[in-house]
Amino acid sequence: MKIPGLIKSVVIIWAAWYGIVYLFTDLLGAPIPASVMKMYMFFIIIGVFMAFTADEETAEEIFGPFRRLLFDRSHRVLRSIVFIVIPPLVFMVTYEITRPTLDAPVELRAVHPAPPSSFMAFGKSFNMLTLENPYRSLERGKPDKFREAVNEGRTVYYTNCFFCHGDKLEGKGHFVKGFNNPAPANFREVGAIGQLQESFLFWRIAVGGPGLPNEGAPWASPMPVWKDFLTEDQIWKVILFLYDYTGHRPRTFGK
Amino acid sequence: MFRIKTSGLYPTLLCVALLIAFTTEGGALASSLPETHEGAYRSIWGINSRIAVWMIAQTHLFFAAFVLGVPIFSFCIELVGIITKDKRYDAMAREFIRISMTAFSFTATFGGILLILLVTLYPDFTSYSLKIFGPVMIVYAFLFIVESFALYIYHYGWSAMSDGYLKWLHLFTGLLLNLTGTSIMVLANSWASFMMAPSGVDPETGEFMGNLWAVINGPLWNPLNLHRFVANIAYGGAIVGAYAGFKFLTAKTREGKAHYDWMGHTANLIAVIGLLPLPFAGYWLAKEIYAYSQQMGVTLMGGIFAWVFIIQAVLIGAIFLGVNYYIWVGLGRVSGGEKYRTAIKFMALLLVACFLVWFTPHTIVMTGAEQKTLGGAHHPILGYFGVMSAKNSAVNIMILTTFLSLLLYQRVGKRATASWALQGNAVITALFVAGAINVIALGVYGYLVPANVRIGLSVPQVATTLLVIVMVSVINYGMYKNPDKGRAGPEWGKMPVRSQYALFLIAISFTWLMGLMGYVRSGIRQQWHIYTIMKDNSADSFTPTLGYAAKIVSLNTLLFMAMIVFIFWLDNMGKKRAS
Numbered sequence: 001m002k003i004p005g006l007i008k009s010v011v012i013i014w015a016a017w018y019g020i021v022y023l024f025t026d027l028l029g030a031p032i033p034a035s036v037m038k039m040y041m042f043f044i045i046i047g048v049f050m051a052f053t054a055d056e057e058t059a060e061e062i063f064g065p066f067r068r069l070l071f072d073r074s075h076r077v078l079r080s081i082v083f084i085v086i087p088p089l090v091f092m093v094t095y096e097i098t099r100p101t102l103d104a105p106v107e108l109r110a111v112h113p114a115p116p117s118s119f120m121a122f123g124k125s126f127n128m129l130t131l132e133n134p135y136r137s138l139e140r141g142k143p144d145k146f147r148e149a150v151n152e153g154r155t156v157y158y159t160n161c162f163f164c165h166g167d168k169l170e171g172k173g174h175f176v177k178g179f180n181n182p183a184p185a186n187f188r189e190v191g192a193i194g195q196l197q198e199s200f201l202f203w204r205i206a207v208g209g210p211g212l213p214n215e216g217a218p219w220a221s222p223m224p225v226w227k228d229f230l231t232e233d234q235i236w237k238v239i240l241f242l243y244d245y246t247g248h249r250p251r252t253f254g255k
Numbered sequence: 256m257f258r259i260k261t262s263g264l265y266p267t268l269l270c271v272a273l274l275i276a277f278t279t280e281g282g283a284l285a286s287s288l289p290e291t292h293e294g295a296y297r298s299i300w301g302i303n304s305r306i307a308v309w310m311i312a313q314t315h316l317f318f319a320a321f322v323l324g325v326p327i328f329s330f331c332i333e334l335v336g337i338i339t340k341d342k343r344y345d346a347m348a349r350e351f352i353r354i355s356m357t358a359f360s361f362t363a364t365f366g367g368i369l370l371i372l373l374v375t376l377y378p379d380f381t382s383y384s385l386k387i388f389g390p391v392m393i394v395y396a397f398l399f400i401v402e403s404f405a406l407y408i409y410h411y412g413w414s415a416m417s418d419g420y421l422k423w424l425h426l427f428t429g430l431l432l433n434l435t436g437t438s439i440m441v442l443a444n445s446w447a448s449f450m451m452a453p454s455g456v457d458p459e460t461g462e463f464m465g466n467l468w469a470v471i472n473g474p475l476w477n478p479l480n481l482h483r484f485v486a487n488i489a490y491g492g493a494i495v496g497a498y499a500g501f502k503f504l505t506a507k508t509r510e511g512k513a514h515y516d517w518m519g520h521t522a523n524l525i526a527v528i529g530l531l532p533l534p535f536a537g538y539w540l541a542k543e544i545y546a547y548s549q550q551m552g553v554t555l556m557g558g559i560f561a562w563v564f565i566i567q568a569v570l571i572g573a574i575f576l577g578v579n580y581y582i583w584v585g586l587g588r589v590s591g592g593e594k595y596r597t598a599i600k601f602m603a604l605l606l607v608a609c610f611l612v613w614f615t616p617h618t619i620v621m622t623g624a625e626q627k628t629l630g631g632a633h634h635p636i637l638g639y640f641g642v643m644s645a646k647n648s649a650v651n652i653m654i655l656t657t658f659l660s661l662l663l664y665q666r667v668g669k670r671a672t673a674s675w676a677l678q679g680n681a682v683i684t685a686l687f688v689a690g691a692i693n694v695i696a697l698g699v700y701g702y703l704v705p706a707n708v709r710i711g712l713s714v715p716q717v718a719t720t721l722l723v724i725v726m727v728s729v730i731n732y733g734m735y736k737n738p739d740k741g742r743a744g745p746e747w748g749k750m751p752v753r754s755q756y757a758l759f760l761i762a763i764s765f766t767w768l769m770g771l772m773g774y775v776r777s778g779i780r781q782q783w784h785i786y787t788i789m790k791d792n793s794a795d796s797f798t799p800t801l802g803y804a805a806k807i808v809s810l811n812t813l814l815f816m817a818m819i820v821f822i823f824w825l826d827n828m829g830k831k832r833a834s
Binding site: 028032033034043058059108116189191197249 | 623797
């Protein structure tokens with residue numbers, strides 16, 4: 001028996017929804033947030049619609065039942081039922097979406113705040129266009145000195161940073177439960193420090209949460225203003241350690 | 256006559272503005288960076304100056320992109336008509352130009368309004384810019400006059416120059432039109448790229464260093480030139496496609512439907528040809544922006560504007576889906592198209608799967624409860640889709656799938672006559688599979704290497720895609736060089752109504768996309784009129800919220816589409832009068 005196109009498409013859409021939920025929630029233990037799931041399902045429905053209406057024969061299998069429901073005399077009773085049921089259904093969905101809740105409003109968070117072109121710290125101005133890690137050149141020139149600097153950076157990290165950013169730099173330190181949003185940066189993640197130049201990290205560490213730019217505000221970063229607690233050298237060295245430990249390389253441009 | 260008047264308005268205004276700039280003391284060139292002084296920002300009738308300039312500049316650019324794109328492919332189609340001696344191509348090229356004629360007037364009018372707004376609302380900024388770019392603007396005005404002449408001869412001389420050497424002369428006029436049009440675009444691009452990445456001026460004082468070429472040839476000039484040139488072709492194709500869709504839906508005769516179906520198909524093909532290399536051109540521009548300024552780069556892709564890129568991804572995906580859908584439905588025009596039904600379903604699955612990866616954000620909008628479950632706004636699995644490795648792989652597969660759709664369409668109803676057709680098909684299949692595997696493998700490898708290397712991997716990915724496209728095209732051409740003539744060709748006009756809405760979707764998505772990305776390109780300068788040289792000290796020196804910006808762009812898109820519909824209506828009215 002041939003299954004009608006409309007039923008087939010509904011089954012495919014349901015299977016896609018169920019499959020995604022099962023895969024992410026049950027198998028991977030990381031459920032997909034509703035905002036993403038809505039986008040996914042919207043485009044899955046569009047894709048199924050496209051596939052099933054690309055030729056006239058299957059298009060008729062999709063549109064035919066709707067046309068018959070709307071215009072066929074023999075479907076008068078069903079049509080009336082549908083028209084009675086739809087308005088309260090729409091009302092219920094609208095109510096569910098718009099009713100006030102006790103949840104905090106959803107916020108868009110910028111992944112990386114944009115650095116300024118220059119900033120003040122340690123009594124001088126740093127130009128972000130030209131700023132470089134003074135210890136980076138040791139990596140090739142004087143490897144022993146470089147290792148020494150990395151080790152000093154390690155000490156700085158485990159004395160100051162690991163409480164939030166974690167023993168293994170994975171962003172799960174002891175204090176992490178105290179501030180859920182945003183969670184401390186996971187330095188090991190592929191999209192974190194590997195995407196950034198060392199000057200960015202220097203600025204971000206030096207000015208902390210209060211020094212974040214107005215653009216993209218309000219920020220909720222509890223990152224301390226480290227220029228008040230660390231020296232310029234210590235910040236550069238801890239940056240060396242972050243890259244060294246995670247295996248990432250600082251972003252550079254070959255110009 | 257009206258058109259001639261409005262087209263002349265722009266260079267006239269430009270010359271007046273130049274005179275004002277050269278004869279007034281703007282206080283812009285001082286010993287320190289140029290600054291705006293009291294009265295540097297004006298407002299007329301309480302209208303917000305930024306919104307006025309924003310919307311008029313964007314509308315000017317919408318029209319400009321359309322009128323620069325159409326002559327490029329009109330010229331190419333006319334050339335094809337001359338070579339093949341098929342009059343249908345000539346008629347179509349002529350109709351393309353006819354549609355764009357009114358749009359030329361609109362472009363000039365909005366360009367003139369923009370200039371007036373800049374001079375009156377931002378006098379200090381305009382004065383400084385005119386002093387730097389004065390000579391360029393004189394050349395610009397001159398080219399505009401040459402372009403107008405070329406356009407009028409090209410359009411009005413079509414019938415008179417239809418035979419013999421006059422036809423070639425006509426074609427040359429088309430070439431001149433394109434050369435001047437493109438030159439105008441690249442000159443205007445130098446102003447936009449200078450505002451983002453100024454060069455040739457003293458970084459401490461903003462004073463002109465004396466080398467105008469250094470000012471023009473800034474770090475972002477050529478990436479912007481390439482991106483806009485390719486995008487104009489795609490955009491021109493999309494708008495003409497919408498025109499053809501509109502005419503198809505309103506056509507009363509079978510011949511009319513057949514003609515506009517063919518026109519819509521050709522326009523869609525042009526849009527696809529422009530669309531396929533567009534992501535690469537855009538990628539080059541973004542890379543150069545990041546290389547020029549970390550601040551602008553991070554603002555663009557990692558900071559606040561990253562959310563606009565999610566909308567961009569959705570719109571690009573919508574264009575890919577629309578383009579493919581139109582091609583798939585078009586298979587119904589030709590007998591034999593039904594054998595690709597199963598292939599279409601797999602291609603739809605592949606496109607949607609890639610699309611989902613393409614637009615998945617790196618950091619996700621979550622409720623408090625969801626954040627608690629996942630431990631932050633970063634998703635441990637979906638986060639992998641948020642970086643360029645995944646997105647580059649997805650877009651390359653989408654491009655390959657779109658190319659496959661085109662290939663199937665080109666083959667339908669034909670039979671390969673080459674003796675090696677079987678082997679040819681095997682090689683083509685192997686090329687697609689190997690290409691896809693290579694693209695995905697490079698994407699996966701990208702997660703294991705530093706960011707510098709990862710960004711560089713986009714080059715072999717793109718090269719793989721282009722190589723597959725070129726090699727398959729060559730093999731396919733060889734296989735179908737002498738197709739079986741006994742088979743029926745496409746039955747033009749045999750297209751369901753829904754396919755025409757796909758053409759509208761493509762045109763609207765393109766327009767929206769241009770508006771959004773234009774805003775982002777300009778917005779990443781943040782508090783600068785000219786990045787690091789001239790600060791914006793106006794009351795509007797802030798980045799609008801995403802919702803606010805999206806509303807302005809959407810309103811602009813709506814107004815532009817309304818004007819396009821008006822142009823189509825004018826065209827219909829003109830035709831009725833003529834008949």
